[in-house]
Amino acid sequence: MDHDTTARATLIRSASEAGSRVFATILTRSPISRIDIARQTGLSQAAVTKAVSPLVAAGLVDAPPATQRDGNPGRPAAPVSIVPDAMMMLGIKVNVDEVIGVATDLATTVLAAENRPLTVHDPATVATAIIEVVRALEERLGAKADAIAGIGVSVSGDVDTSTGIVRESAIMGWSGEDFGGRMLALLGRPVTLENDVHALTVGEHWFGVGLGTESFAIVTIGRGIGSGLHLNGQVVTGAYGVSGEIGHLPLADPARICSCGRRGCVEAVASTAAIEATVSCALGRDVGIDEAVRLAHSGDPAAEAAFREAAGLIGTAIATLVNLAGPELVIIGGEGVSNFDLFEKTLRDAFDAHAFGAAARCRIVTRPHTFQDWARGAAAAAIQSLVR
Amino acid sequence: MDHDTTARATLIRSASEAGSRVFATILTRSPISRIDIARQTGLSQAAVTKAVSPLVAAGLVDAPPATQRDGNPGRPAAPVSIVPDAMMMLGIKVNVDEVIGVATDLATTVLAAENRPLTVHDPATVATAIIEVVRALEERLGAKADAIAGIGVSVSGDVDTSTGIVRESAIMGWSGEDFGGRMLALLGRPVTLENDVHALTVGEHWFGVGLGTESFAIVTIGRGIGSGLHLNGQVVTGAYGVSGEIGHLPLADPARICSCGRRGCVEAVASTAAIEATVSCALGRDVGIDEAVRLAHSGDPAAEAAFREAAGLIGTAIATLVNLAGPELVIIGGEGVSNFDLFEKTLRDAFDAHAFGAAARCRIVTRPHTFQDWARGAAAAAIQSLVR
Known part of the structure; x- marks a missing residue:
C-alpha cells in the first residue's frame, strides 16, 4: 500500500459515526449534493460539510472547485463525487471447483478478473490458489496495485468475520478452519473473510438492486x-x-437427510446435488444437473417431478x-437461476x-448473478470492513 | 392535554435524529451520564449536550443543579435522568374476551390498571369497551390525566400502524377494519394502533429483558x-x-388446515384451540385447555401426545x-408459558x-408475561410513536 492509500484507509477507519455515514452515502449515491447527504443521513448540513472536508483533502471525494463568482467550495447544492481510483479492492469468491477473483475500484467497477481451477479443496490448496489469483490481479493492475486497500474473500458456510475463522463449511468440507490466519501468514496482510451470500447482499445493497430498498433478501439457488x-x-x-x-x-420430509446431517432441510431436496440424486435414483443411472435440465425440458416425468418438488420447497421456504x-x-x-423456467410456476x-x-x-425477482458478481460482493465486503 | 404536555410532545416529535436518539437513550437507561450517552449513540459530547438542554428546559429530563464549586451544569460525567411524571401514557391490549388497559408514566411504570370483559368482539363493541377503560384510567389518574400524551392499542393480526387499519385479525374476525379511524372519531384524539407482539417487543426492548441486546426475538405461545x-x-x-x-x-402436515385458511401452519397444530381439538377428537368429547393440561399432567396418553406434537412444532419453528x-x-x-413444563423438553x-x-x-428463556405486560407494551409503542 502506498502512502496515499494508507492515509485514506486510516481516515475512513478512524472516522466518527457521522463521518462513516457520510462516506458510505457518497460512496453509494455519488454524485450527490451535501443537502441530499444531510437528508439521507439525518445529519445537519454543518455536520455533513465538516465530514466531507477531510475526505476531499485526502482525495477520496471530489468537490467542484470554487469559482470566482460564488467563491464558496462548500456550497451545499453542488454535488460531490467519490473518486473511484482513490483505492483499489480485490474480491475473491471461493467455489468448490474454482477460485474467482476481481480487482475493482472503490465503486466496485471490475477492472480485471482472474480465476484458477481447484481439483481438491483442502484449505492449503485453496489458499495457494487465492495467492495466485491475487498476484495475477496485482500484475494486471500494474502501478495501481499500490492502491489496493483491502482484500475480501467469500466462502459458503458459517464464517466468523471478526476472527477470520470458517466455523463450518459443508460444501468445502471445512470445520473450525482459521482461514483468515492462514491468509494473513501467506499474504502478510489481513483479508476480510465473509460468508458468500452475506457478501453478495452487501454488494447488492451498496451497488446493486438493493440500493434504496430498506429491506430485501437475496435467495441463492x-x-x-x-x-x-x-x-x-x-x-x-x-x-x-x-x-x-x-x-x-x-421444511422437507424428515426422511430426507441433508449433507449437514440434519433431517428435512430444504437443501436435502432442492440443491443441485439433491435434484441429481432424485433423477439418478428414478432412472437407475447417474444423471448430472445439465442432463437433468435437458430431460425436464424434454418432458421426462421423473426429471420434471424432481424440479417441481425442489421448486415447491424453495417457494415454501421463501414464504417462510x-x-x-x-x-x-x-x-x-445463484446458478440455478439459469434454469428458472423449470422452477418459476411451482415456486x-x-x-x-x-x-x-x-x-x-x-x-x-430473479437476477442472474455471475461468479464475478459474487467476487465483486467480496470486494464490497472488504470496503464495508474499512467503513465500519 | 395540558399546555406543558403538549409542549413536551411537540419537542419530542420535532427533534432531530440526534435529539431523538439522545432522548431514547435517556428514557431507557436513566440515570446516565452525558459521556455514556455519547458512547451509546455515537454522537459527540457537544452534540449530546446540545440535545439534552431543551429536554431539561421542557422538564422531560432532570440534570443535577450546578453547585457553587464547579458551577457547570453541563459537566459530562454527571448523570441526567428522565422525569417519569413528565408525561402519562395509556396502553390497551385487546383480547377476544377482554380489554385490558394500564396507565403508565414515561418509564412505563404501571400506575393504574382496568379491564372490561368482552362477550362479542365486533369492532364497535370493542371500541366502546376501550373508551370505558380509557375513561376509568383517566379517573384513576385524577389531575395527572391532563398529562396523558398518547394512547397505544395493541391487537393480534396484520396491523398497519401508519394508517390505523387492521388488515386482518383472524382471532378478532376483523378484516380491513379502520379501527384507528373509529377510535379517533370516538376519542377525538389519535391512538397508536400496533400489532400486539410488535408492541410487546418494543416494551421488552426499551424497558425489559431486551435492553442492551442487539438482536432478540419474542415468541408467544x-x-x-x-x-x-x-x-x-x-x-x-x-x-x-x-x-x-x-x-x-x-411446518406442519399440509393436511392440517389453519384458521387462516392456509395448510400446514404451526398454529394449526400448536395453538390452544388446535390442542383442544386434538384432545377432544381423541377422547370423543369436548375438552378445554385447562382440562387438557390436567390430563397431560396426570399422564393421559392422548393429551400428552397433543402437547408433544405442539411442542415439537414450536421448537422446529423457533429453529427456523x-x-x-x-x-x-x-x-x-404468552399464556402457554404457564404450562411450559408440558412443552420444554420436546421443544x-x-x-x-x-x-x-x-x-x-x-x-x-421463558418469561411469564401477564396481560398487563402486553398492555404496557402498547404504552411503550405509544411512546415510541412520539419519538420517531
Missing part, C-alpha cells in the same frame, strides 16, 4: 441454497455469525422467510399458498 | 402463536407491516426463525435437531 437478509437498512449477520440459512430450514422478516423484495440468484404457487397477509405483496 | 423480531437494534416491522408470523410458517435471523436470545412468552430437542451451526448458541 443451485449447488447450495442460501439467503442474505437486509432489514431496516442493515445486513442481518446473526448474533453468532449465522443467519439466512434458508437451505437448512426444516417473508412471513418472518417481511421484506419488500426477494432477489433470487410462485407455493409462495402464494403460504405467504401471510400483506407480507405476500413482497416482489420476487 | 397460547391462543395465538406469534413472534416479534428485534435485529440490529431495531424492531423488524415488515415492509408491508407484517413480520414475525411464526404461527403461520408452513433462528436459522434465518440469528438472534442472541429468544424469549418465550428444546426439536430446536437442537434443527438449529444450524453457531446459530444454535441462541439462548431460549
Whole structure:
C-alpha cells in the first residue's frame, strides 16, 4: 500500500459515526449534493460539510472547485463525487471447483478478473490458489496495485468475520478452519473473510438492486441454497455469525437427510446435488444437473417431478422467510437461476399458498448473478470492513 | 392535554435524529451520564449536550443543579435522568374476551390498571369497551390525566400502524377494519394502533429483558402463536407491516388446515384451540385447555401426545426463525408459558435437531408475561410513536 492509500484507509477507519455515514452515502449515491447527504443521513448540513472536508483533502471525494463568482467550495447544492481510483479492492469468491477473483475500484467497477481451477479443496490448496489469483490481479493492475486497500474473500458456510475463522463449511468440507490466519501468514496482510451470500447482499445493497430498498433478501439457488437478509437498512449477520440459512430450514420430509446431517432441510431436496440424486435414483443411472435440465425440458416425468418438488420447497421456504422478516423484495440468484423456467410456476404457487397477509405483496425477482458478481460482493465486503 | 404536555410532545416529535436518539437513550437507561450517552449513540459530547438542554428546559429530563464549586451544569460525567411524571401514557391490549388497559408514566411504570370483559368482539363493541377503560384510567389518574400524551392499542393480526387499519385479525374476525379511524372519531384524539407482539417487543426492548441486546426475538405461545423480531437494534416491522408470523410458517402436515385458511401452519397444530381439538377428537368429547393440561399432567396418553406434537412444532419453528435471523436470545412468552413444563423438553430437542451451526448458541428463556405486560407494551409503542 502506498502512502496515499494508507492515509485514506486510516481516515475512513478512524472516522466518527457521522463521518462513516457520510462516506458510505457518497460512496453509494455519488454524485450527490451535501443537502441530499444531510437528508439521507439525518445529519445537519454543518455536520455533513465538516465530514466531507477531510475526505476531499485526502482525495477520496471530489468537490467542484470554487469559482470566482460564488467563491464558496462548500456550497451545499453542488454535488460531490467519490473518486473511484482513490483505492483499489480485490474480491475473491471461493467455489468448490474454482477460485474467482476481481480487482475493482472503490465503486466496485471490475477492472480485471482472474480465476484458477481447484481439483481438491483442502484449505492449503485453496489458499495457494487465492495467492495466485491475487498476484495475477496485482500484475494486471500494474502501478495501481499500490492502491489496493483491502482484500475480501467469500466462502459458503458459517464464517466468523471478526476472527477470520470458517466455523463450518459443508460444501468445502471445512470445520473450525482459521482461514483468515492462514491468509494473513501467506499474504502478510489481513483479508476480510465473509460468508458468500452475506457478501453478495452487501454488494447488492451498496451497488446493486438493493440500493434504496430498506429491506430485501437475496435467495441463492443451485449447488447450495442460501439467503442474505437486509432489514431496516442493515445486513442481518446473526448474533453468532449465522443467519439466512434458508437451505437448512426444516421444511422437507424428515426422511430426507441433508449433507449437514440434519433431517428435512430444504437443501436435502432442492440443491443441485439433491435434484441429481432424485433423477439418478428414478432412472437407475447417474444423471448430472445439465442432463437433468435437458430431460425436464424434454418432458421426462421423473426429471420434471424432481424440479417441481425442489421448486415447491424453495417457494415454501421463501414464504417462510417473508412471513418472518417481511421484506419488500426477494432477489433470487445463484446458478440455478439459469434454469428458472423449470422452477418459476411451482415456486410462485407455493409462495402464494403460504405467504401471510400483506407480507405476500413482497416482489420476487430473479437476477442472474455471475461468479464475478459474487467476487465483486467480496470486494464490497472488504470496503464495508474499512467503513465500519 | 395540558399546555406543558403538549409542549413536551411537540419537542419530542420535532427533534432531530440526534435529539431523538439522545432522548431514547435517556428514557431507557436513566440515570446516565452525558459521556455514556455519547458512547451509546455515537454522537459527540457537544452534540449530546446540545440535545439534552431543551429536554431539561421542557422538564422531560432532570440534570443535577450546578453547585457553587464547579458551577457547570453541563459537566459530562454527571448523570441526567428522565422525569417519569413528565408525561402519562395509556396502553390497551385487546383480547377476544377482554380489554385490558394500564396507565403508565414515561418509564412505563404501571400506575393504574382496568379491564372490561368482552362477550362479542365486533369492532364497535370493542371500541366502546376501550373508551370505558380509557375513561376509568383517566379517573384513576385524577389531575395527572391532563398529562396523558398518547394512547397505544395493541391487537393480534396484520396491523398497519401508519394508517390505523387492521388488515386482518383472524382471532378478532376483523378484516380491513379502520379501527384507528373509529377510535379517533370516538376519542377525538389519535391512538397508536400496533400489532400486539410488535408492541410487546418494543416494551421488552426499551424497558425489559431486551435492553442492551442487539438482536432478540419474542415468541408467544397460547391462543395465538406469534413472534416479534428485534435485529440490529431495531424492531423488524415488515415492509408491508407484517413480520414475525411464526404461527403461520408452513411446518406442519399440509393436511392440517389453519384458521387462516392456509395448510400446514404451526398454529394449526400448536395453538390452544388446535390442542383442544386434538384432545377432544381423541377422547370423543369436548375438552378445554385447562382440562387438557390436567390430563397431560396426570399422564393421559392422548393429551400428552397433543402437547408433544405442539411442542415439537414450536421448537422446529423457533429453529427456523433462528436459522434465518440469528438472534442472541429468544424469549418465550404468552399464556402457554404457564404450562411450559408440558412443552420444554420436546421443544428444546426439536430446536437442537434443527438449529444450524453457531446459530444454535441462541439462548431460549421463558418469561411469564401477564396481560398487563402486553398492555404496557402498547404504552411503550405509544411512546415510541412520539419519538420517531
